[in-house]
Amino acid sequence: MYSLLGEAILVLSVVSVLLASVSLAVSRMSFNHNVWLAGFFAEVLDLFYLPVKFFFFRLSDTRKLDKWMVSLKNIAHRNKFAKTRTRMIIAPHCMRFLDCPASSTKSGIQCVSCGKCVFTRLKEDAEKYGYKLYIVTGSSFVKHIIKDGKYEGALLIACDYELNKVMMGLKGKNIVTYGVPMLNDGCFNTEVEYSELLETLEMFDVNRKFYNR
Known part of the structure; x- marks a missing residue:
């Protein structure tokens, strides 16, 4: 035996x-x-x-x-x-301006559109393409975000490790994830290739036909 x-x-x-x-x-x-x-x-x-x-x-x-x-x-x-219709963008706070004037809540940083960092533009584009923008200081904030509203899709911006971590964390939560990796890692002064991010937003625009490439 x-x-x-x-x-x-x-x-x-x-x-x-x-x-x-x-x-x-x-x-x-x-x-x-x-x-x-x-x-x-x-x-x-x-x-x-x-x-x-x-x-x-x-x-x-x-x-x-x-x-x-x-x-x-x-x-x-x-x-x-x-195929999702209710979507959110989850982005890391490390991309914001070092002296960011925005306050923090249980749902993340509340951007005030001061124009000092990329989030001013991202906030506008998020609204344009039908996303709710969340700027988080850690993956633990995602739990609060899920409770705040019912979303079918989550567009994630982060380093590859955090992207994979959140993708695994949201698996089984009935939220479809898609990741856009940042150009560099770190706790501050991180960046995302905005043209790539914009291409992703346009690719999944609910107002245009999506082609399976």
Whole structure:
């Protein structure tokens, strides 16, 4: 009996390693190409995230793993996100002006459109494209945001690690996520490629037909 159990564990381990390896390869490909079964492979990597991340920590850069996973999830979520109607943008406070005059509440920073940072423009574009903008100082604020209103979709702006973290956190909350990575990491003076962000807003504009690319 113990022999059969050992063999079963061995087979399961081998299958898990192979499945995780294939999913990782697909996630890498998704960064430059469209891939099939993106949702399935994203689920596999979520399941094996910690051991795969340990592998990257020892032999590579964990930021690559998160970047590839976000790319894979964007492909998996793209069609579903296009069908959402009530949407929010969740952005990190580290992109704001250092002497930001805005106050903070349980739902995040309340932008006053002072014109000193990118959030003045983002607030306007969010309203233009039908999003509610939330500027958060940490992922814990997302819990309060979910309680504040019912949203079908969440457009996330963050570093790849935080994007992947929030995507995993919102899975099962009936909120479809799509991520736009920032150009740099850090606690202040971070930036997003605004042209890429604007392209994303236009791609999912409910007033224009969405084409599956």
